[in-house]
Amino acid sequence: MKILNKSKLEEVLNRLGENADVYVPMSKGLQSGFYPWKSLEGGKDELMLDALNVYQPPKSVVFPQTERMYSLYQEGKGLKIEETYENDEPRVIFGARACDIKGIICMDEVFLTGGYEESFYKARRESTTIVANACYEPGPSCFCAAMGVDPLNPEGADVIIRDTGDAYIWEALTEKGEALSSTIKDLLEEKELSVPEAKPFIQQVDYDGVAEKLKGMFEHPIWDRTSEACLNCGICTYICPSCYCFDIQVKMYGHEGYRFRCWDSCMYEEYTREAGGGNPRPTGRERFRNRFLHKLEFFTERYGHPLCTGCGRCIVVCPAGINITSIISEAKEADLDA
Amino acid sequence: MSVENNNEWNPKIIVIACNWCTYAAADLAGLNHYEYPADIRIIRVPCSGRMDPLFMLRAFNRGADGVLLSGCHPGDCHYGTGNYYNRRRQMMMKRLMQFVGLEPERYQTSWISGAEGSKFAETMHKLVEDVTALGPNRKLRDER
Amino acid sequence: MNDFTQQIQDIASRLLDNGQVDVFIAWHKGQQDFQVQPYFARSADEAQNIIFNDYSIHNLSNSLLKFRDSKEKIGIVVKGCDSRGIIRLLEDNQIQRERLYIVGICCPGMKDPLQAMRDELGFNHKPESTELAAKCNDCIQPNPVIYDELLGTEQSPRVQDRFARVKEIEAMSADERYQFFEETISRCIRCYACREVCVACDCRTCIFDEMRPQWVGRENNTTDNLMYHIVKASHMAGRCIECGECERVCPVNIPLMLLNQKVIKDVNELFGPYEAGMQYVEGQKPPFSMYEESDPDDFL
Amino acid sequence: MHDDHKCNCEQPLVPGIVEVIDIKEETPDIKSFYVKNIDGQGVPFNVLPGQCAMISTPVGEGMFSCTWQEEQEWLQFAIKRVGLMTDDLHRIEVGQQLGIRGPYGNHFPIEESKGKDMLFIAGGIGLAPLRSFIKYCFKHREDYGKIQIIYGSRSYADLCFKDELFDLWPKEKDTEVFVTIDRPEEGWDGEVNFVPTYLEKLNPDPANKMAVTCGPPVMIKFVIQALEKMGYSDEQIITTLEMRMKCGIGKCGRCNIGSQYICLDGPVYNMVQLRQLPPEW
Structure with missing residues (x-):
């Protein structure tokens, strides 16, 4: 098997960085996320490949928070679109966990199926190579396996690395992965190492049958209670590896400008407010319900698996301590006649 | 914009003027043929009480190099008290803007009454001079 | 406990x-x-x-x-x-x-x-x-x-000195200050947790949700983020009760209280001691809902 | 309910450009816009009755129902002034170019309704989408049975498409048009009633009939109740839903009702389908 010795890691990242933007898990001051390897400042920033995960998922590599779509130019009564900004620069996501890659797969399904291929996402996605970091030790808030994610063999990875202590076992899984491996083949060694042993999950979550059951729970009183503490901020949606809702807006400077899209959150009142002023989801309760039903029921109905990948980030960041696993178990245990 | 295409840079300055005093002063300045620089663009609002700090922020955001808010002298407000409320807001806002790094000369406030046509012209001269000395503003400006 | x-x-x-x-x-x-x-x-x-x-x-x-x-x-x-x-x-x-x-x-x-x-x-x-x-x-x-x-x-x-951080920033040059805020605030992901968690943010329709006109852009870039935070800080003037929740919940650790405390410090210096929500007197107004004829106007 | 009438452009979020060739004032706050390709040759895409398109000006984008017509010489949109973007639209003049992308969504059940009597019930701007279907029925007159149109608005001035409503449609073969306004006014000697009440008063027989309704949400709600009371089955009741939309292609998330995206899977639903959805419409 191919081995990447950790002493060669920097060299590998530098090499990969010659042809692509390489995004690695990194802590920068008080925040952590997937940032360009090139932006690492010694002494200040730190590579976080061996941490369980980072605060911000790699979602923004393929689906940036703000993305310009096209320019607009107005002249008299004429309207022109002069340029579209599709970005297909090659990029590598290095060291993503299975949950985060599953988030990208969810976005693939949304943006690339259903009759329309969204071209801006497609350009970024097709030029992205994913190097997955297999997870052998789930953290206390991890529950990916319960959501149908295999932390040891991430679906959607082009290359997989397995941490054995001093070295990573390197395995290319796709053509893209092979191509990536070939650029660093002189830095890989041939050696047999044993795969680490997987530790059990600490958090027990049972999602079986929940999607089906939630179908009958739209008006269930569970939503009154669970949504009470929710502040309707957008943290959970913005740090979620799979939340993909976006808004399309325009900026004009006199006669020229551009239209862009940016992340949006179903938690905001403005999200579904109609031009005439009506809003089908006027209070926090409806928005809260829609978010969890979308994650746990609607998406499963449409695409066959939940929109939650069990990364546990929303549990970590929620200012009100709302825990999606509690909501899953409450739904599981709920009395339908209540 | 045409101003930017000139080789020589001219500042873009927004003057937010109250209808009853400063705007009248601008009229008077015109009537009396007092000259003042052409780099200013006046936005008329009903009262200094209407001068939301957002106007100033938005102006910088959209490319202004300097902003002046101007209204009636304290005690002379057409509506009685608008400028008193505005005065508090401006005092706070100016310090906040300096705190985030804006040069104080870029964001000015003054009282100009309807009879002070010459003061209006002088203020504009001074304003354009101050802002020109600082050069183009990049702070808070949108990346187009 | x-x-x-x-x-x-x-x-x-x-x-x-x-x-x-x-x-x-x-x-x-x-x-x-x-x-x-x-x-x-x-x-x-x-x-x-x-x-x-x-x-x-x-x-x-x-x-x-x-x-x-x-x-x-x-x-x-x-x-x-x-x-x-x-x-x-x-x-x-x-x-x-x-x-x-x-x-x-x-x-x-x-x-x-x-x-x-x-x-x-x-x-x-x-x-x-x-x-x-x-x-x-x-x-x-x-x-x-x-x-x-x-x-x-x-x-x-x-x-000991709650304005210590504010004073540190004040001691910098204008450009240094701008750079500092540019750096910290460009991290903002505009999740609005700081707004939602704030007890003083009690407007029914927030200016940032207002689309007609839309004062602050939704783009996640330095200037729109700065606009958001400056406007928010100015709306907090005379209202911030220093519970520090905004800074605590920020997922990217922006020192939000720095702006709020700057405003508190100035309001105190300019309009005489005022601490929001220290004492309930019926009919009492916050500092920006009132004025004194003798208020300072040394504008620079 | 997908069909071949679908945008297959490579960049579904980037609009094409069309030119406004005519603007007609329907009511004080509704205007019809006729658009054509900028080279004057035809339209960017063909639509089926009920389908929508995303129109954009430099101010914003908005989803509007297209009016179907057989010759496909132009596309017509009847647009009410309600928000920022429609405000901007109402200020434009003939010759103005607009962005357009589409067509989006499903369409009215033109096939399934063949051989049946048609009952159209509309309120206010809700006549705009139904008009597509009505025009389609007239064009293919032999395929459909008796046609009844019930339409109401706040006042006479607010009635859309008055020439068709009062002159053209009543002259069509085997067609009845019933018009009502909400409050009595001088010079109006017709019906004064709310649409659902008028519907109950007319009491059209459900036998071999399709009832298609569109209008303000409360009107739809009461029309559906009235139809049920009169003995219409769920399969016979068709309506269109509305949610805020941004992308039009089922990606941006906001227009969902349950697992359905109104922009992609809707806007046309019959009551059987609606009963499967969470009651959020």
């Missing part, structure tokens, strides 16, 4: 039982000790779920906004800083004093559940200190300023 738990449970059961309140707002435990969550007890039975521990840090006064249109009578637990939030809401006529039964706690300082999450759940390389939450180290008012019942013994403020 367990002491407080029992006391609060007793008070809540009593009030709910005899119908003095319809809902009692406190905390309950999540899956782990540090996963404490705001809790709305509606019966004496439910009151038994209430806990108060090291991590009961949330400013519950913000939850009162959910009840501003209802007639329900509400019991609520507040610490020193939170109680100032209640005065803020009373001043803004968002809630009526008669509807409230306030249980005050002299606050010994709290730990930050979000910090604990990061430390315990593997999202941090090096666990940070597990001492008091940062905001509690800046505390100027640990004892409730409004209450119907008081628990615990008086605590003393923990902060």
Whole structure:
């Protein structure tokens, strides 16, 4: 098997960085996320490949928070679109966990199926190579396996690395992965190492049958209670590896400008407010319900698996301590006649 | 914009003027043929009480190099008290803007009454001079 | 702390039982000790779920906004800083004093559940200190300023100079300051948690949700983010009660209280001592809803 | 309910450009816009009755129902002034170029309705989408049975498409048009009633009939109740839903009702389908 010795890691990242933007898990001051390897400042920033995960998922590599779509130019009564900004620069996501890659797969399904291929996402996605970091030790808030994610063999990875202590076992899984491996083949060694042993999950979550059951729970009183503490901020949606809702807006400077899209959150009142002023989801309760039903029921109905990948980030960041696993178990245990 | 295409840079300055005093002063300045620089663009609002700090922020955001808010002298407000409320807001806002790094000369406030046509012209001269000395503003400006 | 738990449970059961309140707002435990969550007890039975521990840090006064249109009578637990939030809401006529039964706690300082999450759940390389939450180290008012019942013994403020950070920034040059804010604020992901968690942000329609006209762009870039934070800070003028929740919940650790404290410092210097929500006097107005003819106008 | 009438452009979020060739004032706050390709040759895409398109000006984008017509010489949109973007639209003049992308969504059940009597019930601007279907029925007159149109608005001035309503449609073969306004006014000697009440008063027989309704949400709600009372089955009741939309292609998330995206899977639903959805419409 191919081995990447950790002493060669920097060299590998530098090499990969010659042809692509390489995004690695990194802590920068008080925040952590997937940032360009090139932006690492010694002494200040730190590579976080061996941490369980980072605060911000790699979602923004393929689906940036703000993305310009096209320019607009107005002249008299004429309207022109002069340029579209599709970005297909090659990029590598290095060291993503299975949950985060599953988030990208969810976005693939949304943006690339259903009759329309969204071209801006497609350009970024097709030029992205994913190097997955297999997870052998789930953290206390991890529950990916319960959501149908295999932390040891991430679906959607082009290359997989397995941490054995001093070295990573390197395995290319796709053509893209092979191509990536070939650029660093002189830095890989041939050696047999044993795969680490997987530790059990600490958090027990049972999602079986929940999607089906939630179908009958739209008006269930569970939503009154669970949504009470929710502040309707957008943290959970913005740090979620799979939340993909976006808004399309325009900026004009006199006669020229551009239209862009940016992340949006179903938690905001403005999200579904109609031009005439009506809003089908006027209070926090409806928005809260829609978010969890979308994650746990609607998406499963449409695409066959939940929109939650069990990364546990929303549990970590929620200012009100709302825990999606509690909501899953409450739904599981709920009395339908209540 | 045409101003930017000139080789020589001219500042873009927004003057937010109250209808009853400063705007009248601008009229008077015109009537009396007092000259003042052409780099200013006046936005008329009903009262200094209407001068939301957002106007100033938005102006910088959209490319202004300097902003002046101007209204009636304290005690002379057409509506009685608008400028008193505005005065508090401006005092706070100016310090906040300096705190985030804006040069104080870029964001000015003054009282100009309807009879002070010459003061209006002088203020504009001074304003354009101050802002020109600082050069183009990049702070808070949108990346187009 | 367990002491407080029992006391609060007793008070809540009593009030709910005899119908003095319809809902009692406190905390309950999540899956782990540090996963404490705001809790709305509606019966004496439910009151038994209430806990108060090291991590009961949330400013519950913000939850009162959910009840501003209802007639329900509400019991609520507040610490020193939170109680100032209640005065803020009373001043803004968002809630009526008669509807409230306030249980005050002299606050010994709290730990930050979000910090604990990061430390315990593997999202941090090096666990940070597990001492008091940062905001509690800046505390100027640990004892409730409004209450119907008081628990615990008086605590003393923990902060030496609460404007120390502000003064540090003030000492920089204009360009250095701009660079500092550009750097910190460009991190913002505009999740609006700082707004939603703020008790002083009680507008029904926020200016940032307003689309007609849209004053602040939704693009996530430095200037739009700066616009957001400057406008927010200016709206906080005379309103911020220094509970520090905005800074605590920020997922990218922007020092938000720096802007708020700058404004507090200036308002105090310019318009005479004013601390938002320190004392409830009916009809009293916040500093930007009033003026003095003698206010300074040395504008630079 | 997908069909071949679908945008297959490579960049579904980037609009094409069309030119406004005519603007007609329907009511004080509704205007009809006729658009064509900028080279004057035809339209950017063909639509089926009920389908929508995303129109954009430099101010914003908005989803509007297209009016179907057989010749496909132009596309017509009847647009009410309600918000920022429609405000901007109402200020433009003939010759103005607009962005357009589409067509989006499903269409009215033109096939399934063949051989049946048609009952159209509309309120206010809700006539605009139904008009597509009505025009389609007239064009293929032999395929459909008796046609009844019930339409109401706040006042006479607010009635859309007056020439068709009062002159053209009543002259069509085997067609009845019933018009009502909400409040009595001088010079109006017709019906004064709300649409659902008028519907109950007319009491059209459900036998072999399709009832298609569109209008303000409360009107739809009461029309559906009235139809049920009159004995219409769920399969016979068709309506269109409305949610805020941004992308139009089922990606941006906001227009969902349950697992359905109104922009992609809707806007046309019959009651059988609606009963499967969470009651959020």
